[in-house]
Amino acid sequence: MKLDEIINLDKKYFMNTFGNRTPVCFSYGKGVNLWDIDGNKYYDFLAGIAVSALGHSHPKLVDAIKQQAEKLIHCSNLYYIESQAKLAEKLVNNSCADRVFFANSGAEANEGAIKLARIYFKKKGMPEKFEIITLEKSFHGRTLATIAATGQDKYQKPYSPLTPSFLKVPINDLDALEKAINGSTCAVMIEPIQGESGVNLTSVEYMKGVRKLCDEKGIFLIFDEVQCGLGRTGKLFAYQHLGVEPDIFTLAKALGGGFPIGALCAKEHVASAFEPGDHGSTFGGNPLACAAALAVLDVLIDDGLVENSEKMGSYFMNKLSDLAKKHSTIQDVRGKGLMIGVQLSIDAAVEVKNKCFEKGYLVGSVGKNIIRMLPPLIVTEQDIDGMVETLDSILQEYEL
Numbered sequence: 145m146k147l148d149e150i151i152n153l154d155k156k157y158f159m160n161t162f163g164n165r166t167p168v169c170f171s172y173g174k175g176v177n178l179w180d181i182d183g184n185k186y187y188d189f190l191a192g193i194a195v196s197a198l199g200h201s202h203p204k205l206v207d208a209i210k211q212q213a214e215k216l217i218h219c220s221n222l223y224y225i226e227s228q229a230k231l232a233e234k235l236v237n238n239s240c241a242d243r244v245f246f247a248n249s250g251a252e253a254n255e256g257a258i259k260l261a262r263i264y265f266k267k268k269g270m271p272e273k274f275e276i277i278t279l280e281k282s283f284h285g286r287t288l289a290t291i292a293a294t295g296q297d298k299y300q301k302p303y304s305p306l307t308p309s310f311l312k313v314p315i316n317d318l319d320a321l322e323k324a325i326n327g328s329t330c331a332v333m334i335e336p337i338q339g340e341s342g343v344n345l346t347s348v349e350y351m352k353g354v355r356k357l358c359d360e361k362g363i364f365l366i367f368d369e370v371q372c373g374l375g376r377t378g379k380l381f382a383y384q385h386l387g388v389e390p391d392i393f394t395l396a397k398a399l400g401g402g403f404p405i406g407a408l409c410a411k412e413h414v415a416s417a418f419e420p421g422d423h424g425s426t427f428g429g430n431p432l433a434c435a436a437a438l439a440v441l442d443v444l445i446d447d448g449l450v451e452n453s454e455k456m457g458s459y460f461m462n463k464l465s466d467l468a469k470k471h472s473t474i475q476d477v478r479g480k481g482l483m484i485g486v487q488l489s490i491d492a493a494v495e496v497k498n499k500c501f502e503k504g505y506l507v508g509s510v511g512k513n514i515i516r517m518l519p520p521l522i523v524t525e526q527d528i529d530g531m532v533e534t535l536d537s538i539l540q541e542y543e544l
């Protein structure tokens with residue numbers, strides 16, 4: 145089909161939640177590159193929003209999916225599942241968690257985290273503890289409970305009344321958090337690095353303070369690592385930068401390398417609150433999803449992608465900092481590993497994103513003035529040079 149035919153079909157039959165999408169349809173991907181249906185080549189510096197961590201069509205991921213699909217795609221969680229058991233073991237062996245539950249998305253993993261924190265206190269005879277404190281500008285998903293957890297009006301307004309019992313405090317403000325914690329609080333839920341709101345980092349002192357407060361008050365610390373987890377920031381988990389461990393954390397995006405799967409991970413003292421019948425999923429942790437995720441973790445850990453993320457992240461940040469010296473339109477460059485935000489001093493993020501697209505580079509924009517970049521973790525210096533040169537030439541147009 146031709147692009148305009150596809151667009152016409154979409155406009156006629158698909159619910160218009162995504163508005164006017166970027167006018168392109170990709171048909172093939174390899175490594176860091178994508179090709180559209182007309183054969184044009186692109187450099188993917190968004191990776192499906194931090195999903196395609198191994199790049200596109202990674203042979204080990206493709207093989208794992210093919211082999212598992214030929215054997216068994218789905219079977220119910222009423223039965224034992226080999227790839228699920230192995231994936232749970234692998235996540236536990238490489239993180240601070242003792243137990244894992246598999247969902248199908250980030251929002252669903254977060255729902256599981258919220259339910260787990262609440263049920264723990266119910267079972268301990270403290271049913272009054274059900275409130276969760278989250279951060280302003282956070283993003284935790286699109287289900288009714290997770291939009292209530294999310295600290296952004298635009299996702300919430302159309303759906304009020306919201307699921308009750310989520311309080312918001314500003315990022316990196318320990319006093320505000322301490323004041324907000326009350327007798328109803330059961331947990332604090334935080335993205336170690338906020339993604340959707342433009343790459344906002346929590347500080348080490350803040351997170352150490354949060355951990356201490358949670359311990360003193362006997363409440364849980366939940367990390368939403370749906371976007372920043374799994375090597376994105378140059379360590380396997382973002383909490384490893386912060387010198388603290390969460391009681392519960394969630395994963396999704398990169399976990400299946402593009403195959404949908406999410407994970408709820410927790411330490412034993414809280415995980416054991418889930419007993420038979422307390423939570424469940426039809427698709428979550430099915431043989432195919434877990435086989436894909438096992439392959440992703442193998443490649444991330446054994447093929448040095450986490451190290452590459454750290455190395456290429458520093459290289460990228462240095463190049464962007466140099467670019468910022470040259471262009472007054474760059475106000476701030478921030479991030480960790482390959483999770484990078486470039487804040488412009490002009491409201492031109494969408495325009496710059498579109499110009500990047502026209503030059504064959506896919507990036508994201510947040511609001512009016514932030515460019516977000518999340519390339520696959522296999523990205524090379526050469527790819528980054530191309531991206532930086534492209535940004536350089538585009539920003540040149542804005543110099544007075």
Ligand SMILES: *Cc1c(COP(=O)(O)O)cnc(C)c1O
Binds near residue numbers: 283286371396
């Ligand atoms: C993307 C994202 C989610 C939601 O994940 P879905 O798979 O879209 O439900 C939740 N939290 C964070 C931090 C995210 O980046």
